[in-house]
Amino acid sequence: MRVTGLVGALAAPLLLAACMGYDNDRPTPLPGPLPGGSWQQSCRDGQVRNGYLRAQCLTANNTYRPAAARIGTCRSFGNRNGTLFCETDGGGSYRWSGSFETSCRDASTGNNGNLIASCQNAKGVWQRTMITPRQCPSYRAGNRNGQLFCEG
Structure with missing residues (x-):
């Protein structure tokens, strides 16, 4: 079946988006490994972009807010009231x-x-x-x- 005209032009982007796995207008995480740590238990939509871990993290009042932390030498991140922090780095524990x-x-x-x-x-x-x-x-x-x- 061939779709042409205005209907075809409008349907093509929607079909493409459905095939790419978009879910409720939430961004698809970028490929590549995410840093470890407890942040994954209270944050969502984690991505690594330009050397930063970016996510929506839960706050004390049970809302999500954007958070970002530079990866650098940090191997494991945590979430403290909606803010990402380094739990461990190349030298040991984050105290x-x-x-x-x-x-x-x-x-x-x-x-x-x-x-x-x-x-x-x-x-x-x-x-x-x-x-x-x-x-x-x-x-x-x-x-x-x-x-x-x-x-x-």
């Missing part, structure tokens, strides 16, 4: 916690345990900052005007 998680992004740890993140200052500008385990043995960090500091 850092604290209030920095609400105003910093792209947090990761280096092989020496340093916490590195982009934190927002009072003017809304994001800046890279770092704190070491020696500076903060409690591994609890906060953000003070765009700089990481030890909370305890």
Whole structure:
């Protein structure tokens, strides 16, 4: 059977979309392996794009929000209130916690345990900052005007 004219022109894109597996206008994940970690239990629509893990992650009030984290040396990610964080990296466990998680992004740890993140200052500008385990043995960090500091 041959479909021609306006009906054929309108039906072709719909047929193509159905064959490609689109589901409720949700993007099809890009090919390639996704990083491991507990994020997969509370996030959906995970994709790796341009060196970032991107997903819709569940928040404490049971809604989903877009989240992204730079993969870098991180091997395993988690979800903390709708924000992706590095659970483990090339050097060991991600141990850092604290209030920095609400105003910093792209947090990761280096092989020496340093916490590195982009934190927002009072003017809304994001800046890279770092704190070491020696500076903060409690591994609890906060953000003070765009700089990481030890909370305890």
